[in-house]
Amino acid sequence: MREYELFASWGIIYSYALCTVMLLTAFIFNKDKLLNITAYILLPTFAVHSLIFVSRWHSTGYFPANGAFENGITSGWFAVGLTVYLFVKKKALRGVGLVTVPATLLALGYGIMVASFDRPHEAALKSSWLVIHVAFAQLAFGAYLVASGLGVLYLLKDNSLKKSTESAFYAKLPALPVIDETMFRFVVYGFIADAIMIAAGSIWAKELWGSYWSWDPVEVWSLLAWLVYGLTIHLRVTLGWRGRRLAWIFVFAIFGIVIAYWGVDFMVQNTLHVFGVKS
Amino acid sequence: MLFSLKKFYVFFKSARMTVIIISVMMVLFLAGLFVPQKTFFGSRAKYDEWRFASPNFSAVVEYFKLNEIYISPVTVAALSVFFIHLIVVVLNRVPVMLRKAYLTGNAERVETPDIRDIPGTARIEAQKDIGADVAMAEVQRYLRKKMWTVLSVGPTGLTAVKNRYSPLGFILFHLSFFLCLMGGLLVSYTRFSGNLVLTEGQELTTELKHFRLINREPKLIKQVPLLGLELSSVKPVYERNIAVDLSVNMKIKHEGGAEAVTLGTNKPVNKGSMSILPQNIGVSPLFLLSDMYGKELGGGYFVLNILKGGQEDSFEIPGFPYKFYVRFYPDYAVEDGRDISRSLELRDPVVFLTVQKSGGNVYEGRVRPGQTVFFDGLGMRYGDTRYWVDFLIVREYGNMPLFIGFGVGVAGLLMRLVFFQKEVVFNIEKEGGRMLIFYNGRSEYYKHSFKEELEKIGRDILLTLEQDQGPIGGKA
Numbered sequence: 001m002r003e004y005e006l007f008a009s010w011g012i013i014y015s016y017a018l019c020t021v022m023l024l025t026a027f028i029f030n031k032d033k034l035l036n037i038t039a040y041i042l043l044p045t046f047a048v049h050s051l052i053f054v055s056r057w058h059s060t061g062y063f064p065a066n067g068a069f070e071n072g073i074t075s076g077w078f079a080v081g082l083t084v085y086l087f088v089k090k091k092a093l094r095g096v097g098l099v100t101v102p103a104t105l106l107a108l109g110y111g112i113m114v115a116s117f118d119r120p121h122e123a124a125l126k127s128s129w130l131v132i133h134v135a136f137a138q139l140a141f142g143a144y145l146v147a148s149g150l151g152v153l154y155l156l157k158d159n160s161l162k163k164s165t166e167s168a169f170y171a172k173l174p175a176l177p178v179i180d181e182t183m184f185r186f187v188v189y190g191f192i193a194d195a196i197m198i199a200a201g202s203i204w205a206k207e208l209w210g211s212y213w214s215w216d217p218v219e220v221w222s223l224l225a226w227l228v229y230g231l232t233i234h235l236r237v238t239l240g241w242r243g244r245r246l247a248w249i250f251v252f253a254i255f256g257i258v259i260a261y262w263g264v265d266f267m268v269q270n271t272l273h274v275f276g277v278k279s
Numbered sequence: 280m281l282f283s284l285k286k287f288y289v290f291f292k293s294a295r296m297t298v299i300i301i302s303v304m305m306v307l308f309l310a311g312l313f314v315p316q317k318t319f320f321g322s323r324a325k326y327d328e329w330r331f332a333s334p335n336f337s338a339v340v341e342y343f344k345l346n347e348i349y350i351s352p353v354t355v356a357a358l359s360v361f362f363i364h365l366i367v368v369v370l371n372r373v374p375v376m377l378r379k380a381y382l383t384g385n386a387e388r389v390e391t392p393d394i395r396d397i398p399g400t401a402r403i404e405a406q407k408d409i410g411a412d413v414a415m416a417e418v419q420r421y422l423r424k425k426m427w428t429v430l431s432v433g434p435t436g437l438t439a440v441k442n443r444y445s446p447l448g449f450i451l452f453h454l455s456f457f458l459c460l461m462g463g464l465l466v467s468y469t470r471f472s473g474n475l476v477l478t479e480g481q482e483l484t485t486e487l488k489h490f491r492l493i494n495r496e497p498k499l500i501k502q503v504p505l506l507g508l509e510l511s512s513v514k515p516v517y518e519r520n521i522a523v524d525l526s527v528n529m530k531i532k533h534e535g536g537a538e539a540v541t542l543g544t545n546k547p548v549n550k551g552s553m554s555i556l557p558q559n560i561g562v563s564p565l566f567l568l569s570d571m572y573g574k575e576l577g578g579g580y581f582v583l584n585i586l587k588g589g590q591e592d593s594f595e596i597p598g599f600p601y602k603f604y605v606r607f608y609p610d611y612a613v614e615d616g617r618d619i620s621r622s623l624e625l626r627d628p629v630v631f632l633t634v635q636k637s638g639g640n641v642y643e644g645r646v647r648p649g650q651t652v653f654f655d656g657l658g659m660r661y662g663d664t665r666y667w668v669d670f671l672i673v674r675e676y677g678n679m680p681l682f683i684g685f686g687v688g689v690a691g692l693l694m695r696l697v698f699f700q701k702e703v704v705f706n707i708e709k710e711g712g713r714m715l716i717f718y719n720g721r722s723e724y725y726k727h728s729f730k731e732e733l734e735k736i737g738r739d740i741l742l743t744l745e746q747d748q749g750p751i752g753g754k755a
Contacts, residue, residue: 121523122523
């Protein structure tokens with residue numbers, strides 16, 4: 001890893017840490033101004049994050065998905081990218097960063113601590129399917145993470161409404177049905193990206209391992225996570241679930257994805273998918 | 280009895296049942312991650328070790344075949360119920376979806392309702408003096424421009440729909456499950472997979488007797504096409520002991536012709552229903568046993584698993600009471616008095632050979648290519664080193680339904696969840712010289728957000744009407 005890349009990576013880690021503290025403070029002490037200031041820090045941080053993402057891709061010649069550091073960069077880029085979109089387009093929903101920014105911080109922090117930065121690009125990863133498979137996986141992660149963050153916002157706003165006087169801080173959040181619908185939009189977005197990720201992964205697996213599906217632990221967890229989100233879509237569309245119940249599910253459903261992407265490496269030894277290649 | 284059956288049927292086709300079945304499958308798949316699976320152990324010995332360590336638990340697991348949970352009767356039963364449920368749901372929902380897409384029954388008979396007194400109906404008022412027919416035409420023109428389909432135009436209003444065919448996405452998405460099932464079953468029943476090892480320069484056919492390992496035999500179409508495989512050369516590229524590239528050059532002989540091909544990781548060769556993938560590589564050192572006069576007695580290239588520096592493997596030569604243990608250093612060096620390999624590339628290959636007879640060593644030492652070592656009145660010459668490749672040979676049918684299933688599934692999801700259906704109704708009324716336009720609408724999934732879109736439609740239409748309009752299709 002070149003020095004400037006390392007410097008910039010630590011820079012965005014510290015910056016995301018700062019944003020996390022500010023977001024937490026804003027929500028705990030109901031400080032709306034802090035949310036505004038966070039936006040001024042988050043936007044340039046995301047710009048630097050994007051530069052690292054692009055420069056990494058350019059300098060190595062492949063899509064950044066080789067080891068925990070690159071996976072942290074890529075997954076965080078999608079998650080914060082969608083957050084920045086909300087910061088710019090739907091200002092009232094910027095509180096979603098309360099979940100996406102610390103999650104990105106953790107992914108990047110884990111990556112930079114455990115992974116080798118200049119690990120050669122394995123022959124197994126040299127495939128055009130890598131871009132499609134990983135990009136859609138990380139896009140799904142980002143979208144689900146935003147849905148999870150919106151779930152938190154929904155619950156906070158709902159709790160605030162139940163009190164005799166609604167706090168001015170939470171009053172600035174959009175109406176509950178708007179949060180509910182936006183949450184569902186991101187779940188749909190993630191669900192479709194996830195479906196493409198699974199299909200692309202299956203086709204790639206046939207080329208690489210000779211079989212579309214091997215019941216590998218990562219495959220099983222990805223399928224489980226997809227089924228969980230499919231179930232929530234069913235619950236909303238056909239059974240009419242709305243509001244708190246779904247918000248709680250969306251807050252916790254993200255853990256299925258987290259286990260698939262990061263947890264399986266810890267849990268089982270014999271997975272065909274090795275993400276967090278240690279140095 | 281009939282009533283109970285009917286009740287059961289109503290429940291079986293319900294969304295609640297979908298939720299229950301998906302939940303059951305999730306529990307089963309989850310169990311597969313925590314209940315030890317045969318594939319977790321890697322070897323029979325390790326599996327037996329686990330069985331002895333927890334005899335009661337393993338007995339239960341084995342009885343219900345939970346150690347192969349994904350093909351266990353429980354999972355097969357759950358999947359069967361899932362697909363039966365899916366058939367029932369789809370058959371019940373298809374007429375509904377066709378109706379929703381205005382393809383059956385009501386397609387020609389959509390009537391624009393009177394919405395003036397319905398809650399949520401908004402109203403715009405055009406100041407300009409225009410006729411109702413002009414206003415109606417302008418609204419239609421605006422909607423068509425915005426990709427709405429006008430379903431009905433009456434004397435006092437119109438009804439339009441956006442993403443009319445979105446409900447068909449439901450059918451496509453669920454159809455994709457059956458395509459994937461069909462593909463999956465075809466693949467499963469026709470799949471032959473086996474490993475065949477070739478050393479550089481060697482030629483073999485895909486006759487079963489040549490396979491090192493048959494992983495799976497097909498239940499249908501048992502005859503595996505006969506191919507001739509000749510391994511010409513192998514070139515692995517390593518960077519810091521990580522394989523970053525692999526080129527395997529070979530000739531494939533099929534139906535009287537021969538074709539030179541290059542395979543690699545992620546680059547299998549497909550010949551009809553057959554796929555050939557290089558799965559592993561190693562080295563085959565040439566060892567020739569001779570008597571004291573140099574007469575060759577036996578030997579050849581031995582396929583050994585020793586490429587990763589310092590790994591030990593062994594071989595025997597039929598007719599001789601020796602066991603030969605080999606450790607291999609592809610790029611030999613000595614570090615702190617220990618033999619090591621600087622890389623995995625064949626730069627300076629050295630083997631550490633141990634010859635045993637009746638459990639005792641008769642020779643032990645390092646040997647370079649071209650050297651001969653002597654023991655018990657015999658000579659053993661280490662010739663050269665060639666690569667071997669362990670090929671995974673797969674023959675299966677069913678790829679096409681799977682691929683179509685993936686595509687149809689994603690298309691269905693996009694149609695149903697991204698391009699969801701919206702409907703608007705307009706009532707137009709001339710009242711005391713003023714043109715009043717009432718409008719209301721609904722959207723699938725996003726009722727609340729649609730209000731904003733509806734408001735924008737109203738504003739845009741008002742703007743259109745207020746502009747200096749001429750006859751439809753042109754400016755005045």
